[in-house]
Amino acid sequence: MTLIEIEKIMKEYGIAYTIIANLDSGLIETVGNIRDLTYDDLVNQLFADSKAIKSLNESLEGQTMPQSWKQGEVKCIVIKPTTNIIIGLLYNEHRSIIESMRFMKEINIEFIKKW
Numbered sequence: 001m002t003l004i005e006i007e008k009i010m011k012e013y014g015i016a017y018t019i020i021a022n023l024d025s026g027l028i029e030t031v032g033n034i035r036d037l038t039y040d041d042l043v044n045q046l047f048a049d050s051k052a053i054k055s056l057n058e059s060l061e062g063q064t065m066p067q068s069w070k071q072g073e074v075k076c077i078v079i080k081p082t083t084n085i086i087i088g089l090l091y092n093e094h095r096s097i098i099e100s101m102r103f104m105k106e107i108n109i110e111f112i113k114k115w
Contacts, residue, residue, distance in 0.1 A: 001081075001115050006031050009114075010089075013107050019047045019088040023057060026050055038092055042069055042076045047088055057086055066108040068100075075100070079108045081115035 010018055016036035020029045028047070034040050046056050046069065056078065060067060066079045075093035080086055095103060 001111075003029070003031060005114060009107070009110055013089075013091075013103070013110075015089045015091045015107075017043070017090045019043065019090075021047065021053045021086045021088075023053070023084045023086065028053070034090075036092075037074050037090055039071055039074045042071050042074055042090060043088070045069075046076060046078070053086060060086075066104050068104055077104050077107060079111050081112050085115070087111060 017032040017034045069076045077089040
């Protein structure tokens with residue numbers, strides 16, 4: 001999946017900032033503007049460095065995907081389109097819980113389908 005395709009999905013779904021981490025190479029790419037988020041603490045907690053990303057990956061073992069974290073109105077959906085890629089999709093959440101669950105499933109399917 002190209003960065004242009006990721007940007008298109010971000011725009012379509014209102015994602016402000018995306019982090020893509022390759023567990024094999026250690027490469028971390030970002031797309032979007034972190035300043036569009038009300039808070040950036042989730043970025044620092046989940047994707048601060050390779051150690052945090054490794055810990056995040058370990059916490060996902062055996063979990064139903066996607067998973068999400070929320071701080072205030074900032075939400076991070078974490079998806080794994082392949083075993084060696086973790087993607088964090090961050091945005092300011094204004095949906096109900098049910099709408100948010102549907103949104104998470106839809107965007108997860110979109111990434112897996114196009115990855």
